[in-house]
Amino acid sequence: MPTVQNDERVRSTAQIAGHPIHPMLVPIPITCFVGALLTDIAYVASAEIMWANFSAWLLLAGVVFGVLAAVAGLIDFLGNRRVRAQAPAWPHLIGNAVALILAIINTMIHMRDGWTSVWPTGLVLSALTVLILPITGWLGWALVYRHGVGVAR
Numbered sequence: 001m002p003t004v005q006n007d008e009r010v011r012s013t014a015q016i017a018g019h020p021i022h023p024m025l026v027p028i029p030i031t032c033f034v035g036a037l038l039t040d041i042a043y044v045a046s047a048e049i050m051w052a053n054f055s056a057w058l059l060l061a062g063v064v065f066g067v068l069a070a071v072a073g074l075i076d077f078l079g080n081r082r083v084r085a086q087a088p089a090w091p092h093l094i095g096n097a098v099a100l101i102l103a104i105i106n107t108m109i110h111m112r113d114g115w116t117s118v119w120p121t122g123l124v125l126s127a128l129t130v131l132i133l134p135i136t137g138w139l140g141w142a143l144v145y146r147h148g149v150g151v152a153r
Contacts, residue, residue, distance in 0.1 A: 010086075012150040013079030014072040020150040022076055025069035026140070030133055032062030033103060036110075037126040043118045052118050055126070056110040063107050066100045076150065086147045092139035099132040 012020030036058040043051035077083055077093055084090070106125035110117045143149040 010080055010082045010147070010149045012076050014075035020076070021072040022069055023140075023144070023150065025065055025072060026137075029062040029066035029069060029100075029103070030137070032058045032065070033099075033126070033129050033133065036062065036106075037123075037130045040118050040123045040126045044123060047115070049114060052110070052114060055118065055122065056107070059103060059107040059110050059126075063100070063103050066103060070096065070100055083143075083149055086143055086149060088139040088142040088147070089149075092136050092143060095132055095136035095139065099129050099136065102129045102132070 012022065014021045016024075036055045039051045039054040039058060042048070043055065073093070073096065077089060102125050106122060106129065109122050109125065
């Protein structure tokens with residue numbers, strides 16, 4: 001794996017006590033969106049309304065923390081032109097924006113009653129959102145570990 005020299009590192013603009021905020025927040029929406037997909041599948045399999053309710057709450061929490069992570073990521077992206085110059089930066093930003101928009105639409109759909117909130121549109125949107133996340137996660141990994149974005153030492 002290529003190493004990054006100290007002078008090549010790009011510090012995070014959005015940070016708390018030197019720790020980048022964006023990578024602290026992203027595990028929360030990822031977990032919520034994967035959980036929503038699993039509870040959607042459980043609802044389709046069982047028709048137990050509890051699973052649809054879990055999906056709606058997981059999506060709402062995922063969207064709230066996703067927006068917070070997006071704001072922190074956008075501050076990093078706009079706050080340093082060296083971040084924008086990295087090859088994975090734009091696809092990471094666009095992919096996560098698409099995933100967040102799908103999740104917001106999915107949250108609105110899940111606010112409907114019962115079966116129509118999950119099958120088929122809610123389940124498809126949950127699956128699409130989750131399928132995007134490994135790609136954008138890989139791009140985020142490349143920004144940190146290959147290009148040194150947000151690395152303090």
